[in-house]
Amino acid sequence: MLRNITLGQYYPVDSIIHRLDPRVKLVATLLFIISLFVGRYTGYIVATLFLLTVIKLSKVPLRFIVRGMKAIVFIMLFAVVFNLFLTPGEVAVSFWVLSITWEGIRLAAMLAIRLILLLMGSSVMTLTTTPGNLTDGLEKLMRPLRVIRIPVHEVAMMMSIALRFIPILMEETDKIMKAQIARGADFESGNLIKKAKSLVPLLVPLFISAFRRANDLAMAMEARCYQGGEHRTKMKPLIYRWQDGVAYLLVLAYFAACIVAGRLLF
């Protein structure tokens, strides 16, 4: 089930986008998301063009990204339907107790476009950046927050450990599930509440094992001289190259264009 989600998966090819500094990609994604909420209509055309260019450059097949959208189709439908029927305004179509307003259509369309672009934009980032690079980038970008005593290094370390243990814990879940099924457990039938209840005997051993792993890992890290972020050097330090500077400028140019385009016609 979790295997179908493209969001957060790395697509290993070599491209200009892949080689960019993760900080550039993080900032660009943030600006892209902001631009979706600031610019309107014509702004979306600029955003779509920009996104398609980036996808083309990243060498990740468009089909692959679109397939990742399937996971959120349900949420999107939900949001669109609610907006269609529940927005007050001038009635466009009306039947039984339900009515669709022009404002509703407008809002629903805007929401759908925003959601699609937002998810595609952020999946481009995760598809072109290794999780390790991503956490490194986050750590560096958030470094100023250390002034207000936020343990940035520790949070980044926790994130990367969590990422490393996801496949291990999934495998373990599978094993426990099979062991329980072999002894007559039933995870399939019954209503939602019954299904949720049947997960308890699965979660308890999983948690116990996760704590044991955490304990082992902490000991292994201490044995390898881990003492927090202080005095630590990096095997792969993040260093900006000229391409990253160019990318920053292009992203800023896009951001300006998007806002200007959004104001032009309306």
Added chain:
Amino acid sequence: MAMGCVVDIIKTKDLVYEYIRRDEEGNVEGITRAVDEVDVAVRPGEFIAIVGHNGSGKSTLAKHINAICYPTEGSVFVDGKDTADEKHLWEIRRMAGMVFQNPDNQIIGQVVEEDVGFGPENMGIPTAQIWERVDESLSAVGMTAHRKKSPNRLSGGQKQRVSIAGVLAMRPKCIILDEPTAMLDPSGRKEVIRAVRALNDVEKITIVLITHYMDEAIFADRIFVMDKGRIAMTGTPRQIFHRVEELKQLRLDVPYVTLLAHKLRKSGVIKSDTTVLSIEELLDSLDIALPVKHESVGKSVNC
């Protein structure tokens, strides 16, 4: 601390370690002596195997060498430095690297080479030198070809070799391996033991191998047999495995060939009194002329 001309790399003096069991209110329920007055000395470059059945205190003893556990009584010296002294802590952990049992629970990096670089990163080594050390360590355990892979895609034996490389990158004087092969299949065990022996032979790194597989212990220079927290026997593999009956009382096995030779000796088939550690030695002592003697059946037959 000097014994003769060389300083012992590891030395324990009347080492005692007690686990204190507490009930839910925090009152002391009972005290278990995991390590009981252990006095051992390991010389630089030695290959030591510590054997003993579950709960004999062998893992607890190992954790003292890396300063993960501190002595309740007595003291532990690593390269002449007291592990109880806080200011030597990181120096000791660097010098005495530790490899644990579960390969999944000790790999931190998401890429093999990044994991090997974790130790040097923690030590504050400059970037260029980290790469040098990672390259060296990976090639020392024969994992260079897998350096870009995710650890999740490796076999158990390969994961343990990555763990060894991770320790090696800190340039330790001594490596302690706490049952590194317990969770591996036979071919994985073979891989790991081969890598460990190479480090001892080529890089002259002191090895302390904790194991309950006797056929791994035969490669050691000396074996410490532990029972109920005490050192019950010490000696070369040949001396130790000569005492088959005593080992049985400690609920320990001897290698299969050794046991066979022992039984044959008892029934009078074998006359000589030397302990047999490999199939070849068994054939020699049997004194039967065999048409072909396979070269591959040596010490490595089981492991």
